[in-house]
Amino acid sequence: MSSKNDILSAIRSHTGKRYNMPDLTLDAIVYEDKIAQFSDALQAAGGKAVLLQPGEDVNDIIRQHFPDAARIASNLPDITCATFNPDDLADPRELNNTDLAIVEGHFGVAENGAVWITRQVKHKALYFISNSLVMLIDREAIVNNMHEAYKRTEGMTYDFGAFISGPSKTADIEQALVFGAHGPVGVLVILK
Amino acid sequence: MSTKHSKAAARFIANRKQEAWHDETLWMVRAKRDKMSHSIPEWERLRELASDIKLYSNSHLDTLLEEFEKNALANGAIVHWAKNAAEHNAIVQEILRQHDAHTLIKSKSMLTEECGMNEFLQEQGYDIIESDLGERILQWMHLHPSHIVMPAIHIKRQEVGEMMERVLGTEKGNSDPTYLTHAVRKNMREKFLTADVAMTGANFAVASTGEIVVCTNEGNADMGTSFPKVHIATFGMEKIVPSREALGVFTRLLARSGTGQPVTSYTSHYCKPKEGGEFHIIIVDNGRSDILARPDHIRMLNCIRCGECMNTCPVYRRTGGYSYTYFIPGPVGINLGMLKDPVKYSDNVSACSLCLSCSNVCPVKIDLGEQIYRWRQDLDRIGKASTEKKIMSGGMKFLMERPKLFNTALRFAPLVNKMPRFMIYNGLNAWGKGRELPTFAKQSFNDMWKNNKIK
Amino acid sequence: MKIGLFIPCYINAVYPEVGVASYKLLKSLGLDVDYPLDQTCCGQPMANAGFEHESLGLAVRMEELFSKYDYVVGPSASCVAFVKENHPGILEKAGHVCMNSKKIYDICEFLHDVVKVKELKAEFPHKVSIHNSCHGVRELHLSSPSERNIPYYSKLRDLLSLVRGIEIFEPKRIDECCGFGGMFAVEEPEVSVCMGQDKVKDHMSTGAEYITGADSSCLMHMEGVIKRDNLPVKTIHIVEILASGL
Numbered sequence: 001m002s003s004k005n006d007i008l009s010a011i012r013s014h015t016g017k018r019y020n021m022p023d024l025t026l027d028a029i030v031y032e033d034k035i036a037q038f039s040d041a042l043q044a045a046g047g048k049a050v051l052l053q054p055g056e057d058v059n060d061i062i063r064q065h066f067p068d069a070a071r072i073a074s075n076l077p078d079i080t081c082a083t084f085n086p087d088d089l090a091d092p093r094e095l096n097n098t099d100l101a102i103v104e105g106h107f108g109v110a111e112n113g114a115v116w117i118t119r120q121v122k123h124k125a126l127y128f129i130s131n132s133l134v135m136l137i138d139r140e141a142i143v144n145n146m147h148e149a150y151k152r153t154e155g156m157t158y159d160f161g162a163f164i165s166g167p168s169k170t171a172d173i174e175q176a177l178v179f180g181a182h183g184p185v186g187v188l189v190i191l192k
Numbered sequence: 193m194s195t196k197h198s199k200a201a202a203r204f205i206a207n208r209k210q211e212a213w214h215d216e217t218l219w220m221v222r223a224k225r226d227k228m229s230h231s232i233p234e235w236e237r238l239r240e241l242a243s244d245i246k247l248y249s250n251s252h253l254d255t256l257l258e259e260f261e262k263n264a265l266a267n268g269a270i271v272h273w274a275k276n277a278a279e280h281n282a283i284v285q286e287i288l289r290q291h292d293a294h295t296l297i298k299s300k301s302m303l304t305e306e307c308g309m310n311e312f313l314q315e316q317g318y319d320i321i322e323s324d325l326g327e328r329i330l331q332w333m334h335l336h337p338s339h340i341v342m343p344a345i346h347i348k349r350q351e352v353g354e355m356m357e358r359v360l361g362t363e364k365g366n367s368d369p370t371y372l373t374h375a376v377r378k379n380m381r382e383k384f385l386t387a388d389v390a391m392t393g394a395n396f397a398v399a400s401t402g403e404i405v406v407c408t409n410e411g412n413a414d415m416g417t418s419f420p421k422v423h424i425a426t427f428g429m430e431k432i433v434p435s436r437e438a439l440g441v442f443t444r445l446l447a448r449s450g451t452g453q454p455v456t457s458y459t460s461h462y463c464k465p466k467e468g469g470e471f472h473i474i475i476v477d478n479g480r481s482d483i484l485a486r487p488d489h490i491r492m493l494n495c496i497r498c499g500e501c502m503n504t505c506p507v508y509r510r511t512g513g514y515s516y517t518y519f520i521p522g523p524v525g526i527n528l529g530m531l532k533d534p535v536k537y538s539d540n541v542s543a544c545s546l547c548l549s550c551s552n553v554c555p556v557k558i559d560l561g562e563q564i565y566r567w568r569q570d571l572d573r574i575g576k577a578s579t580e581k582k583i584m585s586g587g588m589k590f591l592m593e594r595p596k597l598f599n600t601a602l603r604f605a606p607l608v609n610k611m612p613r614f615m616i617y618n619g620l621n622a623w624g625k626g627r628e629l630p631t632f633a634k635q636s637f638n639d640m641w642k643n644n645k646i647k
Numbered sequence: 648m649k650i651g652l653f654i655p656c657y658i659n660a661v662y663p664e665v666g667v668a669s670y671k672l673l674k675s676l677g678l679d680v681d682y683p684l685d686q687t688c689c690g691q692p693m694a695n696a697g698f699e700h701e702s703l704g705l706a707v708r709m710e711e712l713f714s715k716y717d718y719v720v721g722p723s724a725s726c727v728a729f730v731k732e733n734h735p736g737i738l739e740k741a742g743h744v745c746m747n748s749k750k751i752y753d754i755c756e757f758l759h760d761v762v763k764v765k766e767l768k769a770e771f772p773h774k775v776s777i778h779n780s781c782h783g784v785r786e787l788h789l790s791s792p793s794e795r796n797i798p799y800y801s802k803l804r805d806l807l808s809l810v811r812g813i814e815i816f817e818p819k820r821i822d823e824c825c826g827f828g829g830m831f832a833v834e835e836p837e838v839s840v841c842m843g844q845d846k847v848k849d850h851m852s853t854g855a856e857y858i859t860g861a862d863s864s865c866l867m868h869m870e871g872v873i874k875r876d877n878l879p880v881k882t883i884h885i886v887e888i889l890a891s892g893l
Contacts, residue, residue, distance in 0.1 A: 004261075004273035007429075007477045011254045014484035018251045022244035024437055026237050041454060092419055093385045111232075111444075112454035124466070125418035128411050146455070150440040159267075159464035163443075165455050168411040172326035172342065174349045175217050176369035181325055182377055182384070183411030183458075193834050202837040211841065219820065226793065235796035504794065506824045510841050542835055545828030545842070546695060547781035552794035568697030577697055581830060585693040589701040592656065593708070595685035602660050622833035626840030627871030630661045637654050637663035641682050646667050 026147075034110040034142040035191065042113030045166030046179050047187035049113075051139060058190060062134055065188055066100050073130060074102035075121055092123035101130035101184075105164075106156070107141035108189065109149045114165035115189055116149060118158035127164070133184040135164065139191035193580040193622075196539035200515035201507075214346065215509040221342075222503045224452025225553070232448070242445055243557035245438050246430075246494035249399075250484070256399040256432045257475060263402025267464045269471040276478050277307035283474055284309060284391070284424060288318060291422055291470075293388035299406065299413035300324040301393030302340050302497055303428050303476060305519055321383050323412035325376055332359050338513025340520055341450050341499035346512050380412075390416040392462075394427035395496065396442060397473075400435040403463040404473060407446060407456040414460055421469035425462060428476050430493040442496060445555035450498035483531055488566055492527050494556035499524075501550035501560055507543045516540045523550035523560040530567045538576040541567050599639065605632035650680040651713045653721030653730075653751070655863075656688035662863050668890035669722045669754055675893050676762060680720075683712040690737070691729040696830040699733070703741055706734045710747060718761070719751040722886050724783030724861040727753040732786055753787050754886055755861045759802040764809065769891045772812030775883075776850040777803050778860030778869070779822035789861060793821050803861060803885060810888055816853035823849070827868035843872040850880065857883045 031037040039049040050061060059081040066072075073095065074082035079102045086095060103126065105115035115135045117127060127133065143149050153161070168183030179185050205211050229235045249256055261271045274280035280303075288296060296318060304310065310320045310331075322331045326344040329352055330337060337343030344352075353367030362375045392413045394404040404425045406413045417423045433439050447453040465471035483493055502508045502522030513521035518529030518537045526544065529537030541564060548561040571577040591598055608616070609631050617624035640646050650673060654666040673680040689709060690702025709730065713719045721727050735745040758764045779801070783789040790801035807815050826832065826842025833839075847869050850858045858869055858880060866882040873880060 003275045003279060006275055007273055007475075007481060008254050008257070010477065010481035011257075011484060014481050015251055015254070016484070016487055016490075019244070019247040021248045021434065022241055024241065024245075024441070026234055026241065028234055029232055045453070045457065096381065096385060109455075114455055114459070123418070124414070128414045128418060146440040146444050147437070150436045153436060158461070159466065161461040161463070162414070163455065163459040165457050165459075167457065168409070169457055170325045170373055170410050171451075172324070172329065172344055173347075173352050173369040173372055175220070175342070175345070176349070178370045178373040180377060181373060181410035181412065182323065182380060182415045195834065198835045198837070201835060205837045205841050208841075215845070229796050232796070506826065506842050507835070507838055510838055510845075541697075542831070543838075545781070545824050545826060545831045545835075545839070547824035547828070548785040549781070549792075549794060549822075549824070552785055552792045565695070568695070569699045571697045578834070581696050581834065582698070584830070585696050585698040585701055588688070589690075589693055589698075589704070592688040592690070593704045595687055598656075598687045599685065605660060622836040623871070625836040626875055627843065627868070628874035630657070630867050630871065632660055633663045635663065637659040637666040638685060640663055640667065641684065646670055646682075 028145045028147050029111060030144045031110050034144060035139060037110040038108050038113055038142050041111065042166060042189060045113045046169055047113060047166035047189060049189045049191060051191045058136065058192070061190060062102065066132055069099035069132070071098050072100045072102070073098050073126060076102060076104060086126050087122040089123065092125035095123060095125050095129045098130040100132045100134065101126050102134040102136070103127060105135040105137045107143055107149070107152055108137050109146060109163065110142050111145045112165050114163035116153065116161065116163055118156060118161040124160050127162070128183040130184060132186040132188070134188045134190060136190050136192055193578040195542040196517050197515050197543045201511035201543070204512045204515055205510060211510055214512055217345065218503045218509045221452055222500070225449055225500055225503070228448040228452050228454060238441055238445055239555055239557050241441050242555055243494060245433065245441060246556055249432050249434055250430055250490065250493040253429055253432065256434060257429055260397055260399040260402055260432060263400065264473055267402045269402065269465065269473050272472060272474045274474055274476045274478070280307045280426065280474060280476050280478065281309050281312045285313060285316060287422065287424055287472055288389055291389060295319045295321065295387045296389050296391055297321045297323055297383060297387035297416045298391035299393065299408060299416055300327050300343070301426065302520065303393050303426055305337065306478065321387065323380060323384070323416050324410060325373060328376060328380070329355070336519060338521065339499060339502055340497055346514065384415045385419055387416065387420055389422045389424065390420045391424045391426070392417065394425050394431055395446065396439055397427050397432050398436055398439055399432055401463065403461050405439065406460045406462065407458065409457045411458050414458055417462070421466070422472070423462065423465070423469070424472045424474065426474040426476060428478070429480055446496055446498055449500040449555040479532060486531070489527065489531055489563055491558045492531060492563070494558050495524055496556055498555060500553050500555070504549045504553045506547060506549070507545060511543065516543065523564065527560060527563050527567070534570065534574050535576060538571055538574070541571065599636065602632070602636040602638070606634055608632055648679065648717040649715065650678055650718045650720050651716035652680055652682045653719050653727070654682070654686050655721060655723045655726040657867065658723060658863050659686065661867065662884065665722050665863055665884040665886060668884070668886045671893045672886055672890040673720065675768070676764065678762070686712065689726045689730050691726055692829050694729070694733060695828070699737055702737055706737050707743060710738070710743065710745065713747055717750060718757065719747055720754050720757045721751070722754045722861070722884060723863055724753045724780055724787050724789060725864055727751050728782040728786035753783065753789065753861055755789060755802055755806055756787055759805060764806070767809040767889055768893065769809070769889050770811040771888045771891050773857055774814040774816060774855045775807065775857045775859045775888065776816045776818055776853045776855035777801065777807070778825065778850065778858050778865055779817070780860050780862035780865045781822070781824050783861045784822045790822070806889060807885070813888070816855050818849035818853060820849055825865045825868050827865050832868060840872065843868050844876070847872050847878060847880065851878065855880065857881050859883050859885045859888055861885050
């Protein structure tokens with residue numbers, strides 16, 4: 001406790017002018033076609049968005065995109081192509097070597113192709129450990145920008161939440177872009 | 193009048209091909225950033241807001257940090273306060289000891305670098321594993337970052353390939369970045385699954401919610417925290433933002449400025465410990481509260497460590513991170529080094545042509561170049577001014593304050609034009625390195641005016 | 648309006664023709680321009696090197712020299728910027744109030760914003776590449792800094808566009824520093840030379856015959872590189888182009 005008190009008293013004695021919190025209203029960018037902008041931004045981030053057409057089944061879309069996936073994890077009741085329920089596993093380490101994980105997101109962000117997820121599965125590892133990640137969101141649930149996004153998170157409680165924009169990537173070797181640094185190599189967002 | 197920076201810079205530039213690659217590659221990042229910032233009509237307004245929010249938060253650290261602590265505790269986190277690097281490292285060690293942990297997997301953190309934490313823990317026998325690819329490469333090569341966002345930017349793919357042949361047994365002669373990255377992915381997967389404790393830094397800490405936010409492209413922070421029961425997050429106290437609403441301003445600026453992406457792949461919000469686990473948060477001062485007492489330099493606390501001032505700096509691009517003596521290079525590092533210890537780090541102050549590109553590129557509007565100018569004014573007082581420079585400056589003052597002498601000097605100056613070449617271009621003449629001296633006019637403007645030659 | 652012509656030290660010594668062109672140009676526009684005698688230096692070299700206090704006497708002297716003029720106009724963006732931005736602080740420490748800072752203009756800025764010239768007699772049938780100097784761009788706002796998200800503008804381009812026969816270009820890195828930086832040029836010579844060489848190359852890649860700008864100091868630096876490496880490009884101060892034929 002004494003370090004805390006020392007730090008706080010140093011702050012108090014060194015703080016000079018106290019500035020006011022600015023008014024955060026601003027005219028932030030909005031898009032005429034949020035779905036198109038979201039798809040473009042996601043593609044630029046190395047992911048892909050598809051719009052579910054009337055009569056199409058999500059499971060068919062997933063199988064088309066990942067024909068080779070053998071170990072498919074999902075706890076969503078509608079995802080019949082899943083081969084196991086990740087919530088049945090006691091230890092997140094057992095998720096290793098998962099080919100595909102299918103999860104639900106809350107909403108997308110048009111300006112950067114990100115999807116906001118909060119942990120809806122037993123092991124947070126699922127969002128990161130599988131080779132590919134499918135996120136399902138409602139096509140109406142796309143906000144323009146991060147200001148709207150954070151407004152939308154108000155009232156949500158979570159232990160872990162994340163904006164995920166495309167696959168895991170790195171450019172640490174000579175600035176050459178490589179997907180799948182540690183997490184998913186591919187990300188597909190299905191707009192329902 | 194050379195400084196440690198200028199000498200190291202000369203060595204870096206001696207390999208002109210590597211220098212040109214380094215310059216061009218970082219310039220590309222700057223160009224990507226320009227494209228991104230131009231796609232946001234409200235960009236300049238965002239910068240203003242970001243700066244104003246930081247001025248508010250850094251002048252209310254006492255209340256905001258207490259608010260953060262209260263909310264973090266309510267979330268179930270354990271909050272520690274560290275006055276300095278030693279306290280910080282001791283807190284981490286104690287957590288490791290309590291959990292009988294041996295292996296710590298961590299994401300990139302300039303704060304742990306600042307605290308010398310890895311070296312400290314390694315000396316105590318702990319196994320510290322950096323999980324960011326660039327940091328991992330550096331760890332294997334026993335090197336430190338040369339850039340705060342692109343830590344291994346100075347290393348060529350062939351060097352990485354050769355190192356990985358030894359460390360990971362990759363194919364001989366294969367230096368393809370995708371191949372090498374995936375070799376590390378495979379090797380690191382095992383480390384993620386078996387580490388005892390996970391550690392991350394924090395890009396932001398939100399006072400109103402008590403959560404910390406970590407931004408990565410690799411997802412290494414998230415992988416790291418997904419398996420061990422214990423997560424330690426550490427942040428310098430200026431990382432506090434008042435609310436999630438304010439956070440929106442910064443998450444829009446950070447990646448656009450740093451790497452030219454609209455956002456990082458992962459913007460992860462850590463709020464509560466996992467079931468049966470522990471979430472430790474360390475709030476670190478380590479000199480930051482002293483900066484509050486420096487009105488001329490207080491804006492340095494605005495910094496969100498995007499690294500764009502390095503990418504835009506014509507000196508950094510051409511001299512590399514290792515030419516600076518502080519662990520953070522470039523315009524931000526020159527200033528932070530001077531705040532840390534002006535006598536020790538004054539050699540970096542020469543690494544600036546005062547072009548002010550950094551001040552204009554900075555997403556939180558730090559007057560980086562102007563502050564470097566101010567530091568130069570302090571060098572003489574702290575006994576760090578170059579004697580030669582002082583003599584040159586004093587000589588100029590003497591001459592310029594005496595117009596008659598100035599005019600006489602200019603009358604004789606053309607004689608310099610006629611001096612033998614070896615007398616002008618020798619080792620003593622720094623200008624003569626790569627440049628011819630200007631030729632003095634036969635008659636100065638002052639003389640021309642007096643002789644009525646100008647009509 | 649009475650204009651006092653401000654001629655910085657190195658223009659006085661090395662490029663007096665730039666001073667002459669400035670005077671002729673202002674005169675040709677029917678302006679009342681005078682040269683207060685025996686000018687030396689604004690003090691920037693000492694201040695940038697870290698000896699701002701050594702500039703005080705020079706700042707005071709400049710205040711006296713220009714006290715009777717409505718405007719101070721000089722052909723050097725960097726020196727003008729120093730007077731405008733730094734003299735007030737330097738003088739304040741000694742209890743003086745800086746008057747020059749409010750009335751000093753770079754000559755291009757003055758022609759563009761105050762005189763608002765719409766035509767010139769000048770002719771310059773050559774390809775020129777504009778050198779957007781750091782202090783001209785980022786302190787005097789002669790053009791839009793590339794870092795900022797604001798609409799493109801260039802007061803230098805506007806003025807050059809009034810010249811007959813001219814073809815105007817700008818380098819790829821439109822306002823990257825040439826590496827002069829005052830004492831930086833000799834304290835970090837290798838970096839400074841490297842920056843100078845890169846900058847000249849960038850200007851040359853536009854196909855220009857001349858590099859032109861509002862700062863003789865940058866031009867002097869690049870000229871040093873050009874002469875050493877025998878490069879097929881020349882430097883010329885913008886007022887010499889604007890005053891061509893006078």
